[in-house]
Amino acid sequence: MDLPDLPRGLTARPLVPTDLDAVYAVYAADEVADAGHLAIEPEDLAGDWARPSFDLATDSIGILEAEQFVAAAEVTRGGTRAEGAVHPAVRGRGLGSWLLRWTESRARTMGATTVGQTTPDGSAAQRLLLTQGYRLGHTSWVLELPEGREVGERPLPAGYSLATGDAVDRERAAYEVIQEAFGEWAGRERESFEDWAATTVRRPGTQPWQLRVVEHDRSVVGASFTILDSQGSGYVHQLAVDRAHRGRGLAQAMLADAFGLARAEGATRSELSTDSRTGALDLYLKVGMEVTQTWTHLVTDLPRG
Template sequence: MSGLSSQLLPVGYHSRPATTSDAPEVHRLVTACELALHGRAATGVDSVAADLGTPAAEAPSESVLLHDSAGGLAGWARVRGRRATVHVHPAHTGRGLGGLLLAWTEDRARRFGGDRLAQTVPDSDQAAVVLLRSGGYTPLVTEWLLEFAMPCEPDVPEPPAGVTVRAFEAGDERSVYQLTEDAFDEWQQRRKSYPEWARHTVELPTFDPAASPLAFAGDQLVGAVLSLDVPGDDEGYVERVAVRKDQRNRGIARVLLRESFLAFHRQGKRGCTLWTHSDTGALSLYERLGMTVRRSSTVYSKELAEG
């Protein structure tokens, strides 16, 4: 692993590879960026730790930290397979750090043998949008953060005939993994192994089984919602929604989401959020449930020429 060349960095900055122990520091950086752009933070430290702890065997992965002369974290970047992440602290923008980190991600991706790289950027981050577009990146898909306000207890419709619903229980992990990966196969780039999937869902410290309802037709799992309860956040977060293909358009997702909303409301939450993107075609479903778009992001992609 390697950092950025010291000859390319502005005076006073230095870089080094990131490790899992850097998760709290990286989380503070990501939080500062989210607060500056959106007025509130959304990423939990456990999600950052899960990203930094990704085994190389699952996908080629590398991260770099960029510190200033006082030792403060000014920026970070990560490449994993064909996806990149870049953050520059709001106090360090306008110094070319974003461009240097972007170039680093492309170089790492080429060394991994990648021919394409993608990065998700909030549409409100105009500086990042301009940087990516000027670097040859083009829009790939749109992502929306949806919210559901809960000033009063949400109602839950009856499940379809022959379907029962209960909360997630210990022992459900493997069947939920199978269901969600089968459902996501339609638009995800690659199927996750169980350890990788679990590390980003049911093994997260913030995973909330009580707000993660499952739907069954007989003894067959046909739908699942997986939710997170982030400490200090006044909103619940739905991480994944999946319904078996042959059981769609029966109202199962509506029932499961409403069950999750109700569970969060009873925990004192007065709102719930989730992300969806244009490839899923699910935006209209969520809007019919009463959810509204809080903000949007765009996934930008670039074909990598041989370096």
């Protein structure tokens, strides 16, 4: 890679598994500074790094000063998706720009024709990408149920039932429903079961209750996966309904079910995220959720001039 020199005293190298805690500290500090809220957890990085499609030795980079990580970045999904973070204590030294060049170079090597990053609205990272000519791909929102409010339970229609996805066949079926539904989004590529599982049902600490399915005529037609994080949030990470079974209240029933199970496990908040590709924002607003954060996914074509 033809990259500019780093400032004096800084070095860069690919990440290794034992770097996880130190790199997590950088991502966490960056998120708090830019988003004003900590959501990322070490288990998120562990799941991401465990995906078979991700090669830590080639698809990641870390920047160190005095043997301490101060910045890091990754490129995933065949080069189309990048993530990066710079510790607030070392901002203003060009590290974000250096990481941007690294991610673009790695994405080109992987054969990608576009690469994008998701950043908090109004953040330093967003400003950097916009000044470099990145354009809006889609907008994402984090929503939360206000304290004391619940999603109203909605009975399932006759012939439908909720179940825990505690068997391999249900995991596979849930995966198919989610991939088919998410595949309707513009620019969303199907991921392998192994990649999906690494960040959901094989994510460190996952328990059977977190994957729930709706079944009809012995087939899975809806699925939800919920994360109970260390901040006390029951976060619905994924929720999908088969196209042929939409408009029957399955999504609201699964949402009430997921949040209720998370509360039973100790959650004190109920959250999820959605974006402008899904058309689901109005559903969540109608059940009483409120937007608490806005993120933008910014994209550029490769190669850049």
